[in-house]
Amino acid sequence: MTEPVTIEVDQFLRHPPAKVWRALTDPERLSRWLMPTDFAPAVGHRFTFRTGPRPGFDGIVRCEVLALDPERLMRWAWRGGTLDSTVTWTLQAEGHGTRLLLRHEGFDPSDPLQRAALEMMGRGWRSHLMRRLEQELGTP
Amino acid sequence: MPDVDVFTALANPTRREVLRLLREDGPHPVNRLAGRFDMRRPSFSEHLRLLKDAGLVTERRDGRERVYSLRAEPLHELAGWLAPYESFWSARLGDLAALLEAEDD
Numbered sequence: 195m196t197e198p199v200t201i202e203v204d205q206f207l208r209h210p211p212a213k214v215w216r217a218l219t220d221p222e223r224l225s226r227w228l229m230p231t232d233f234a235p236a237v238g239h240r241f242t243f244r245t246g247p248r249p250g251f252d253g254i255v256r257c258e259v260l261a262l263d264p265e266r267l268m269r270w271a272w273r274g275g276t277l278d279s280t281v282t283w284t285l286q287a288e289g290h291g292t293r294l295l296l297r298h299e300g301f302d303p304s305d306p307l308q309r310a311a312l313e314m315m316g317r318g319w320r321s322h323l324m325r326r327l328e329q330e331l332g333t334p
Numbered sequence: 335m336p337d338v339d340v341f342t343a344l345a346n347p348t349r350r351e352v353l354r355l356l357r358e359d360g361p362h363p364v365n366r367l368a369g370r371f372d373m374r375r376p377s378f379s380e381h382l383r384l385l386k387d388a389g390l391v392t393e394r395r396d397g398r399e400r401v402y403s404l405r406a407e408p409l410h411e412l413a414g415w416l417a418p419y420e421s422f423w424s425a426r427l428g429d430l431a432a433l434l435e436a437e438d439d
Binding site: 201203205207208209213214217223226227228294296298 | 419420423424426427429430431432433434435437
């Protein structure tokens with residue numbers, strides 16, 4: 195078995211977890227910073243994000259709330275175009291702020307390019323490691 | 335153009351381990367590198383050849399030894415594949431930070 199490709203984005207926000215959580219779970223706020231959505235903070239709730247269509251993608255991301263742990267963790271199913279993935283938000287209090295970690299994982303293995311990427315992405319070979327590796331090494 | 339694409343080269347755990355060793359411990363003479371793997375030498379040489387064909391390692395002569403080094407350039411191809419998703423999320427998280435800044439409480 196190969197592990198899915200994972201994108202990780204780590205961001206420090208100068209606001210407490212309660213406020214960050216509200217921005218993540220209030221549909222009006224979520225619609226403003228992410229994409230227009232009918233999200234509701236309840237496990238099992240199905241919702242969409244809507245953006246401009248592109249070739250191979252109708253512009254609708256079909257989602258479902260898979261896990262919810264207030265001010266700590268939220269996981270969504272995230273399906274759009276050929277993508278069948280999950281998005282996980284993790285919040286950690288850090289000083290007066292919040293460390294927000296985003297993990298986007300599980301790209302569609304039926305896409306040949308994505309499958310190639312799945313096969314090559316063994317343990318520890320996630321995208322951010324690749325980038326770090328490049329930065330460390332530079333271009334010979 | 336390389337004969338072997340970088341995806342194929344990285345599809346194998348032995349080859350990934352070779353790259354990890356070269357990355358963490360620097361260039362290796364081929365004998366020392368081979369000694370870290372429990373594998374027949376011809377099989378190991380085949381893995382090295384594939385990595386070389388993909389442009390992920392370079393080989394140079396040092397006296398009687400062949401020394402292998404990591405070459406990072408083809409990895410740009412991989413980073414490029416996920417780049418649109420990564421820039422999407424980076425931009426959205428930037429918008430989240432801006433929204434939080436704009437709120438008073």
